[in-house]
Amino acid sequence: MGSRGNIINSKFPKETSRPRVVIVGVGFGGLNAARNLAGQDVDVLMLDKNNYHGFWPLLYQVATAGLEPESIAYPVRAIFHSSRNVRFRMTEVQSIDLATRKITTTGRPLTYDYLILAAGSANNYFGNDALAKQTFGLKDIEDAERLRNKMLLAFEQASTERDPDRRKAMMTFAVIGGGPTGVELSGALAELVHHVLVKDYPMLDIADVRIILVEGADRILAAFPESLQKSAREKLESMKVEVCLNAPVDTVEDDLILLKDGTTIDASTVVWAAGVRSAPLADTLNVELARGSRVKITPELHLPGHPEVFVIGDMAYLEGYKGKEAYPMVAQVAIQQGKHSANNILRRLRGEPVQPFKYFDPGTMATIGRRSAVLDAFGVQLSGRLAWFGWLFIHIMYLVGFRNRLIVLTNWAFNYFSYERGVRLITGRYLPEEDVSPASGE
Numbered sequence: 001m002g003s004r005g006n007i008i009n010s011k012f013p014k015e016t017s018r019p020r021v022v023i024v025g026v027g028f029g030g031l032n033a034a035r036n037l038a039g040q041d042v043d044v045l046m047l048d049k050n051n052y053h054g055f056w057p058l059l060y061q062v063a064t065a066g067l068e069p070e071s072i073a074y075p076v077r078a079i080f081h082s083s084r085n086v087r088f089r090m091t092e093v094q095s096i097d098l099a100t101r102k103i104t105t106t107g108r109p110l111t112y113d114y115l116i117l118a119a120g121s122a123n124n125y126f127g128n129d130a131l132a133k134q135t136f137g138l139k140d141i142e143d144a145e146r147l148r149n150k151m152l153l154a155f156e157q158a159s160t161e162r163d164p165d166r167r168k169a170m171m172t173f174a175v176i177g178g179g180p181t182g183v184e185l186s187g188a189l190a191e192l193v194h195h196v197l198v199k200d201y202p203m204l205d206i207a208d209v210r211i212i213l214v215e216g217a218d219r220i221l222a223a224f225p226e227s228l229q230k231s232a233r234e235k236l237e238s239m240k241v242e243v244c245l246n247a248p249v250d251t252v253e254d255d256l257i258l259l260k261d262g263t264t265i266d267a268s269t270v271v272w273a274a275g276v277r278s279a280p281l282a283d284t285l286n287v288e289l290a291r292g293s294r295v296k297i298t299p300e301l302h303l304p305g306h307p308e309v310f311v312i313g314d315m316a317y318l319e320g321y322k323g324k325e326a327y328p329m330v331a332q333v334a335i336q337q338g339k340h341s342a343n344n345i346l347r348r349l350r351g352e353p354v355q356p357f358k359y360f361d362p363g364t365m366a367t368i369g370r371r372s373a374v375l376d377a378f379g380v381q382l383s384g385r386l387a388w389f390g391w392l393f394i395h396i397m398y399l400v401g402f403r404n405r406l407i408v409l410t411n412w413a414f415n416y417f418s419y420e421r422g423v424r425l426i427t428g429r430y431l432p433e434e435d436v437s438p439a440s441g442e
Contacts, residue, residue, distance in 0.1 A: 016043055018041055018042050018043050018085075019041075019042050019043070019113040019114060019349060020042070020043045020044075020045065020111075020112055020113045020114070021037055021042050021043070021044045021045070021112065021113065021114040021115070021116065021345060022044075022045050022046075022047065022103065022110060022112040022114070022115050022116070023044065023045070023046045023047065023115075023116045023118060024047050024048075024093050024103075024115070024116070024117050024118060024119050024281070025047075025048055025117070025118035025119040025120055025279075025313075026046055026048040026050070026052075026053045026076050026088070026118075027053065027054070027056070027118060027119075027120045027313060027314075027334060028313065028331045028334040028335045028338065029116075029118035029120075029312040029313035029314075029334035029335065029337055029338035029341075030046060030048070030116065030118035030312075030313075030338060031053050031076075031079070031338065031400075032334075032335050032336075032338030032339050032342075033116050033118065033312070033338035033339065033341050033342040034046055034080065034083075034086055034342075035339075035342075036338070036339050036342035036343060036346075037085070037086070037342045037345070037346070038080065038083035038085065038086050039083065039085065040085065040346060041349075042085060042114075042345070042346075042349070043085055043087075044083075044085055044086040044087065045087050045088075045089060045110070046076060046080075046086065046087070046088045046089070047088075047089055047091055047093055047103075047105065047110075048076065048088075048090065048091075049090065049091065049092040049106075050090070050140075051075060051076055051077070051088070051090045052073040052074055052075050052076060053073065053074050053076055053079065053400055054072060054073045054140065054141060055072040055073070055395075055398070055399055055400070055404075056072075056139070056140075056331075057331060057395065058072045058395065058408070059072070059138050059139075059140075059141070059143070059144045060138060060144070060181065060184050060185040060188055061188060062141065062144035062145065062148065062423075063138060063143075063144040063145075063147040063148050063151075063185065063188075064148070064151075064185070064188040064189050064191075064192045064421070065148055065152070065192060065196075065421040065423045065424045065425075066188060066192075066411065066412075066415055066421050066423065067407075067408060067411055067423065068407070068411075068423050069141045069144065069145060071404055071407040071408050071411065072141075072399070072404065072408070073141060073404075074400040074401045074404060076088045078401075079400060079401075089107070091105040091106050091107040092105060092106045093105050093119070093281055094106065094284070095281075095284040096115070096117075096281075096284065096285060098285065098286075098287075098303070098306055098309060101113075101115070101308070103115075112308075113308065114308050114309075114310070114345050115308060115309045115310065116310045116311075116312060116338075116341050116342070116345075117281070117295070117309065117310065117311045117312070117315055118311075118312050118313050118315065118334065118338060119278075119279035119281045119282075119315055120279050120313060120314045120315065121139070121276045121277060121278060121279060121314035121315070121329055122139060122276065122277055122278070122279055122280060123137045123139060123272055123275065123276060123277075124275035124276050124277035124292060124293075125272070125275070126275060128251055130251045130252060130253060131249075131251060131252055131272060134251075134252040134253065134254075134270065135176070135252055135270045135271060135272035136150065136269065136270065136271045136272065137271075137272055138181060138185065138271065138273060145427060147269075147271065148423075148425075148426075149426050149427060149428060150269050151173065151189070151192075151269055152424060152425075152426045153426055154170045154171060154173075154268050154269055155170075155171065155197055155200070155201050155204070156426070157170050158170040158171050158201075158204055158208075159201050159203055159204060164208075167204075167208060168208045168210070168266075169255065169266045169267070169268050170268045171204070171208050171209045171210065171268070172209075172210040172212070172265075172266055172267040172268060172269075173189060173209075173210070173211050173212070173267060173268070173269045173270075173271075174211075174212045174213075174214055174257055174265060174267035174269070174270045174271070175189075175211075175212070175213050175214065175270075175271045175273055176214045176249050176257070176270065176271065176272050176273060176274045177214075177215065177272065177273030177274030177275070178213055178214075178215030178217070178219070178220030178221065178222075178243075178245075179220075179221065179222070179223075179273065179274075180221065180364075180366040181273040182213055182215070182220070182271075182273040182274070183213070183220055183221060183232055183236065183366050183368060184366055184367055184368070185271060185273065186211055186213045186236060186241045187235070187236060187239060187241065187367070187368040187369045187372075188369070189211055190211050190236070190239040190240060190241050190369070191239070191369050191370055192421055193206065193209050193211065194206065194209075194239070194240065196421045196424070197424075200424070210242060210267075211240065211241045211242065212241070212242045212244055212265060212267065213236065213241055213242065213243050213244065214244045214247050214249060214257065214259075214265070215243070215244065215245050215246075215247065216246070216247060216248035216249065216274070217245065217246070218245050218246050219233075219245065220232060220233055220236075220243065220245070221366060221374065223328070223364055224364060224366070224374060224376055225376055225381055227381060227383075228374040228375075228376060228381055228383055231374055231383040231384075232366065232368055232374050232383070235368045235369065235372050235383075236368060239368075239369060244265075247259050247261075247263075248260045249274070252270050255267060255268050255270075257270060275292075276292065276314070276329055277292040277293045277294070278292060278293045278294045278295060278314060278315045279314070279315055280293075281315070282294065282295050282315055285303075287303060287304075288304075289317075290317035290326070291317070291326075292317075292329075294314070294315060294316060294317035294326070295311045295315055295316055295317060296317050296318075297310075297311045297316050297317065297318050298318075299318065299320070299356035299357055300344055300354045300355065300356055300357065301316065301318070301337055301340060301341045301344065301357050302341075302344075302354075307348070307354075310341040310344070310345070312334060312337035312338055312340075312341050313329075313333065313334030313337055313338070314329040314334065316337065318357065320357075320359070321359065321361075327359060330364070331398070332361075332362055333359065336357075336359060336360065337357060340355075340357050343355075362377060363375065363376050363377020363378060363380075364376050364377070365377070365387065365390065365391045365394070366391075367388060367391045370388075370415060371384075371385050371388050372384055372385065372387070372388055373387040373388040373390070373391040374387055375387035375390050375391065377390075392412065395408075396408065396409055
């Protein structure tokens with residue numbers, strides 16, 4: 001089984017000789033792997049730099065003041081209160097030595113008998129440092145709060161700005177990337193502006209606000225059928241979102257988006273939703289990586305040559321989706337791979353052969369505003385309100401904790417009937433700059 005030592009055992013109430021499974025990451029994959037190992041004859045240690053599991057499909061709603069951050073996150077320790085064989089440690093994994101089974105962290109080093117890597121994904125800026133510095137990402141709660149602060153602060157600044165051109169630039173918001181994240185964020189921002197902020201800032205001409213969705217390809221929601229792509233685009237345009245297709249971005253500099261054809265877009269707030277890659281931890285493994293720095297794995301979900309190391313979710317590259325495509329970086333894949341990797345570990349411990357991963361595809365969906373969505377599942381294609389109710393049910397069902405489900409459902413009901421957004425808070429030490437020149441009259 002490899003080195004066991006006292007390093008991990010110190011996390012458990014008693015010294016045991018049971019196999020030790022370390023899970024890196026408490027996202028959808030890591031969480032479901034731990035749940036399947038809870039109560040089994042193994043010791044499980046979960047590692048993450050955050051002490052909570054986050055429901056990241058709803059981050060855009062935190063960014064657009066629809067939900068409180070704590071309503072989409074849940075403490076990991078609380079999830080496993082009753083699981084005596086599962087422990088959690090808040091630390092960041094820096095590297096892994098596969099030969100010695102040693103994990104280097106920001107705390108003390110750890111060893112393992114089995115390892116499940118489920119560290120998720122990061123923004124992919126394709127080597128362009130300017131994009132990383134000049135745009136907002138949306139990968140964690142802190143990102144969502146920073147983006148919310150920036151968008152609300154832009155309206156505060158615009159409310160005192162006398163120069164009309166500067167005011168329009170302050171109220172121009174661009175989202176780069178026409179996938180589900182970009183589409184959902186654009187729609188939610190449009191609703192925030194046209195139904196809520198228009199009342200908060202009556203001194204501003206709401207016609208000056210521009211929300212631009214920039215996509216390098218000739219369509220949005222490329223993973224969806226063409227009819228749903230068209231429906232989503234029409235819905236966004238009816239919400240006054242400018243959908244800019246065939247517009248690959250070269251770089252972003254000082255509130256200016258430079259497209260590869262030489263044209264530019266002025267925007268005070270630019271969100272990057274155009275690419276993701278595996279978590280940087282993948283780069284430290286010294287193994288073969290595929291597109292997006294994803295780790296190539298066997299059909300049984302482990303590293304070639306290392307049957308004790310499983311890689312799942314957004315970190316993993318495995319072909320077999322709809323033929324020879326790689327499985328997409330979505331929550332359902334991570335959930336099912338998390339369960340499967342745990343079950344394969346238990347099979348190996350029982351002396352049984354491990355099984356290849358088989359994916360049950362529940363379909364894809366994306367929401368566009370408060371009562372519209374697109375849904376493609378089991379051969380059924382829906383758009384509009386019925387698809388939105390399906391989207392709402394799925395997201396409520398997969399939230400962790402009754403309290404979170406109740407809070408989110410209450411907020412959504414409140415927003416649905418009142419067109420309000422209750423979390424319009426600018427947190428941190430921000431003060432808008434005001435024009436106090438003699439010509440301003442103040």
